[in-house]
Amino acid sequence: MRTEQIAKYWDEYAAEYDLEPDHGLLDSDTRMAWKDLLRMWLPHQASDVADLACGTGTLTALAAELGHRVHGFDLSGQMVERARAKTAHFGAAVCIEQADVSNAPLADSSVDAVLARHILWTLPDPQAALAGWARALRPGGRLVLVEGRWTGVGDDSVDDPEAMPWSGGVAASDLRAAVERVAENVQVVPLTDPVLWGREIDDERYLLTATVPARGRP
């Protein structure tokens, strides 16, 4: 039931979603800044990338422009429709699927990178989701997570936001601790440049990356 409520919330937001500067990346400098970030932190060779909770497919498209084969997933049918429209010109290099990324329908060791921006804060069991995402990575594969702890923001996508442990965002230190249970080589990169957000920010925003071991897991 809660899943349906969350999907409905995002369905209703989908038409306006890209109007936020960091969502639609309609400004060329903002778009270039995110593309540079992905160029730096996604694998440098053409790879299989899962964009989990891809929304309208903006980062999916940037990853595809960088030469990756991208499989995007989102719970919201309206988001999926927009993401498919936005990425149709990439043909077979991009596939968008409607799915719950709490339990992403990805085979174990099937992708080189998991990209997930602004989704962990809205999952009921983010630690379990992270474990599944790490399992989906091939040996040496990489998590690229963009999250934040936003001042004054709660979660109005459900009636009981307290059921989501990271409602309102997750501090980098907490996400680091969670990721260290499933991956290694954790790095946190503060995302303070206003160009990324279309404005000055005064809260915590960051990219966290980690890899799963080339053999075995920590």
Ligand SMILES: C[S@@+](CC[C@H](N)C(=O)[O-])C[C@H]1O[C@@H](n2cnc3c(N)ncnc32)[C@H](O)[C@@H]1O
């Ligand atoms: C803040 S948006 C982020 C979208 C995209 N990652 C981006 O950076 O623009 C959150 C997205 O998560 C999706 N979402 C929420 N819960 C989800 C779940 N359990 N599984 C898959 N997608 C989910 C919503 O439909 C929405 O598109």
